Amino acid sequence: xxxxxxxxxxxxxxxxxxxxxxxxxxxxxxxxxxxxxxxxxxxxxxxxxxxxxxxxxxxxxxxxxxxxxxxxxxxxxxxxxxxxxxxxxxxxxxxxxxxxxxxxxxxxxxxxxxxxxxxxxxxxxxxxxxxxxxxxxxxxxxxxxxxxxxxxxxxxxxxxxxxxxxxxxxxxxxxxxxxxxxxxxxxxxxxxxxxxxxxxxxxxxxxxxxxxxxxxxxxxxxxxxxxxxxxxxxxxxxxxxxxxxxxxxxxxxxxxxxxxxxxxxxxxxxxxxxxxxxxxxxxxxxxxxxxxxxxxxxxxxxxxxxxxxxxxxxxxxxxxxxxxxxxxxxxxxxxxxxxxxxxxxxxxxxxxxxxxxxxxxxxxxxxxxxxxxxxxxxxxxxxxxxxxxxxxxxxxxxxxxxxxxxxxxxxxxxxxxxxxxxxxxxxxxxxxxxxxxxxxxxxxxxxxxxxxxxxxxxxxxxxxxxxxxxxxxxxxxxxxxxxxxxxxxxxxxxxxxxxxxxxxxxxxxxxxxxxxxxxxxxxxxxxxxxxxxxxxxxxxxxxxxxxxxxxxxxxxxxxxxxxxxxxxxxx
Numbered sequence: 001x002x003x004x005x006x007x008x009x010x011x012x013x014x015x016x017x018x019x020x021x022x023x024x025x026x027x028x029x030x031x032x033x034x035x036x037x038x039x040x041x042x043x044x045x046x047x048x049x050x051x052x053x054x055x056x057x058x059x060x061x062x063x064x065x066x067x068x069x070x071x072x073x074x075x076x077x078x079x080x081x082x083x084x085x086x087x088x089x090x091x092x093x094x095x096x097x098x099x100x101x102x103x104x105x106x107x108x109x110x111x112x113x114x115x116x117x118x119x120x121x122x123x124x125x126x127x128x129x130x131x132x133x134x135x136x137x138x139x140x141x142x143x144x145x146x147x148x149x150x151x152x153x154x155x156x157x158x159x160x161x162x163x164x165x166x167x168x169x170x171x172x173x174x175x176x177x178x179x180x181x182x183x184x185x186x187x188x189x190x191x192x193x194x195x196x197x198x199x200x201x202x203x204x205x206x207x208x209x210x211x212x213x214x215x216x217x218x219x220x221x222x223x224x225x226x227x228x229x230x231x232x233x234x235x236x237x238x239x240x241x242x243x244x245x246x247x248x249x250x251x252x253x254x255x256x257x258x259x260x261x262x263x264x265x266x267x268x269x270x271x272x273x274x275x276x277x278x279x280x281x282x283x284x285x286x287x288x289x290x291x292x293x294x295x296x297x298x299x300x301x302x303x304x305x306x307x308x309x310x311x312x313x314x315x316x317x318x319x320x321x322x323x324x325x326x327x328x329x330x331x332x333x334x335x336x337x338x339x340x341x342x343x344x345x346x347x348x349x350x351x352x353x354x355x356x357x358x359x360x361x362x363x364x365x366x367x368x369x370x371x372x373x374x375x376x377x378x379x380x381x382x383x384x385x386x387x388x389x390x391x392x393x394x395x396x397x398x399x400x401x402x403x404x405x406x407x408x409x410x411x412x413x414x415x416x417x418x419x420x421x422x423x424x425x426x427x428x429x430x431x432x433x434x435x436x437x438x439x440x441x442x443x444x445x446x447x448x449x450x451x452x453x454x455x456x457x458x459x460x461x462x463x464x465x466x467x468x469x470x471x472x473x474x475x476x477x478x479x480x481x482x483x484x485x486x487x488x489x490x491x492x493x494x495x496x497x498x499x500x501x502x503x504x505x506x507x508x509x510x511x512x513x514x515x516x517x518x519x520x521x522x523x524x525x526x527x528x529x530x531x532x533x534x535x536x537x538x539x540x541x542x543x544x545x546x547x548x549x550x551x552x553x554x555x556x557x558x559x560x561x562x563x564x565x566x567x568x569x570x571x
Contacts, residue, residue, distance in 0.1 A: 032099050034128040038110045039079065044102040044147035048074045053096030055113035062098045062111060064136040065147070065523035076147035092119040099126045106144035107137030136523070139165055148524055159543060159568025162485060162500050164517050167544070168219015169525040169565035176201035176209050181555050185249030185302040185476070185535030186548045186562065189259070193217065195539060195546040196225075196254060196283045197564060198261050200235070201555075202246040208235040210250075210263065212283055217544055219566035227285035235263070235275065242266030247553040249535060251305035253314050256281055260314050260329055262306060264298045265290060272296040274318065276332045289332025297321055302535045303427040303478035304352040307359075309405055317353035317361065324348035324363035326408050341411035345398060354430045358455055361400045361411050362419075362428045362437060394422045397439050401456045417456045420449065424473075429481045434505055436486055438479050441465060447474035448490050450501065452508050464508050469518045470495030476535040476549075482542045485569065489538035489547045494531055495520045496549050498538070500569065519547075519565065527551060527563035534562060545569050 032045065048066035050058050061067060066074045077084045079101075094117045101110040112128035138149035149166070159165050175181055184200040194217040202208040210233045212225040224233070238246075251262040259279040265272055273292015277285045292298070299319045306329075307315045313328045313335075324343035328335040343351065343363040350364035398416040419426065420439040428437050435453040442449075446465030453459065468474075470492025477490045486501040486508065500515035501508050519525045527549075534550035550562035 029122065030097075030124045032112070032126050032128060034101060034110055035130065038101065038128070038130050041103050041109045042079045042101040043104045044076055044078060044106070044144070045084075046074065046076045046100040046102065046147050048098045049090060050096040050098065051091070052094055053115075055096050055098075055115055058096045058098050058113055059111070061529060062100055062113075063108075064521040065100050065102070065106075065108065066098060067523045067526075067529060090118055093117070097124050097126060099128055101128060102136065102144070102147050103134070104144060105134075105137045106147065106149050107134035109134070135521070139163055159570035161571075162502075162511065162515055162569040164498060164500060164515050164545065164567040164569060166219070166517070166522060166524060167217075167566045167568055168215075169563065170219070170221045171527050171563045172197070172199070172213065172548070172550070172561040173211065173224070175555050175561050176207075177203045178557050180204055182243055182246045182553060183534075183550045183555055183561060184246060184263070186537050186550055187250040187252035187261075188537045188539040188546055188548045188564070189252050189254040190539055190541035190544075190546075191254055191283060192281065194544070195541070195566065196252070197548050198250045198252040199550065199562075200246060200250055200263055201561070202238065202243045204240060204243050206238040206240040206243050206268070208238045208243075208246065209233040210235055210261070210277075212261070212285070213564075214283070215546060215564060215566060217541075217566070219564075221564075225282075225284055229277070229285045229288055237268055237271075238266060239268035242268055244554075248299040249302040249305060251300050251316065253306045253308035254279065254281070254283055255308050258286075259283060260306065261285070262300065262316055262329070264300050264318075265292060267295060267297055270294045272298060274298050274300075274316070274334070276329060276334075278332055287332050291334040299349075301350040301352050301364075302425065302476055303537050304354050304362075304429070307353045307355050309355065312406060315353050315355075315359075315408070317351040319348045319351050322347040324351040324365065326351070326353055326361055326411060328408065339408060341408040343398070343400065343416070344412070345396075345416060349395070350425060352426060352428045354428045354435075355405060356430045356432055357403065358430060358433045358435070359402045359405055359411065360428050360430050360435045360437075361402075361414075362397065362426055363400075364395055364397050364423070364426055366395050395424070396421050397423050397426045397437070399428070399435065399437060399453065399456060401435060401453070403433075403455075415456060417453070417458065419451050425476060427478045429479045429486065431481045431505060436479055436481065436504060436508065438466070438477050438488055440474050440477075447492060448477055448488065450479075450486075450488065450508055452504075459507070464501075464510070466490070466499050466510075468492065468495070468497035468499060468516065469520070470497065475533055478536055478538045480538045480540045480545070482540040482569075487538050487540055487545050487569075489536045489549075491531060491534060491536040491549055493533075494529060496528060496531060496536055496547065498545065498547055498565075498567065500545075517567065525563065525565050527560040530559050532559075540569070543568065543570050
């Protein structure tokens, strides 16, 4: 069927016809009915079809436009186009058809939705209602093209004032096994060409894969790195019974002389610990080593499990058999047990490390302040002690600091400072001796709190609240620092958000006006609507900020693995 001509009806409405054909069915006509007063403000139309959808559920999703994922089809065309595009073939069934009218700046001026069974109906008619507030309008350093905000070519103003203008975004790629798999938390680092992402996928049968995904400075994804040391990224010696546990996080650091990727290794065949992959400066894996022992169970926390010292080997924070520890990574191995730091303080469930002129060792755990007995260690060859029994007290997030970046054992005896209680996660970043810790907030209105310390001295008893959109508790978060700015990424159900903070070296303060990006409301960013219990990480190269997330710990055919987005933050 050819596209229907545009006509004026009663002088008050604009009817636009768009061809629609359904697989195995006669073609169906499609029309938009919009008031002439609103049509005069319209430059672009967007149309999306949501299989088995309901308008009540679709309307919040299209508040900022038709999303890139979640709809069966999406088309965009100019209002004055003489030949509107055909929507294309759709399978028989029920659909929620949504339409959005955008102005020249991409701001939404009208929207509408209709539920139609295209197997039996011959016409899809949508009445569009005016929208107030101009949502979805492009920022000053972006332009509206094909109904989407894209970065302008004015590089001098791109990201000015740390506007967090979106440069590019995309998915993490196809699932290893689309029907069902387990996904680790992702890691992301700045690289010579932009950023590098690392994450692991594990099939239910135990087969596991490590992916290293390069992202250029403009937000474009390049082909995954392929190393001769990994056959298609496949990992060795995994087992089916351990697959569900492979949802902890990957750890990654990269510098001018090379990098390190670390993954926990499940205790398959009684051997467990960590897998260590040295890389070249571009992130290509050059070696492999495993540090572990009998019955050793290791977990890596999201965001800051590895820290690259300016001088010396990287430091790895991990939880081993219920104890938070810190060890230097020597090539493809961990340094001996006697050189490591123990946090103590009960049964640990999380450990993070960051540093600059001071080291910040963060741990999450249950129980008192007495360190548990030292076990055989991650390089042990004898059976390790089982975890102590779980205490009945709540969790506490605690911080230790040391100005000695070489002797880790000084952190063992350092005084621990309580940061937050009854929380499920944390993250930490350091600039100079300023330590910033984020953790879930106690108040419902602000899901994340930012705690600032000079060494282990807290600057203020009241943390800085960070409010972001989403549903329920903050499931995961991460923080990165560049100069006097900090960037906080937060994942809540159905939402990922990025917040920029200013003056972090003196008194951390939100920008005025706020620099907050809601990923769900930016339809250029994919893989958001189905976010559940995934994890998020953030990295910065100074003028660029990159966020990566996973949708859920367990992926099935209805969930994407995750996605990434790159933003500009200039002076």
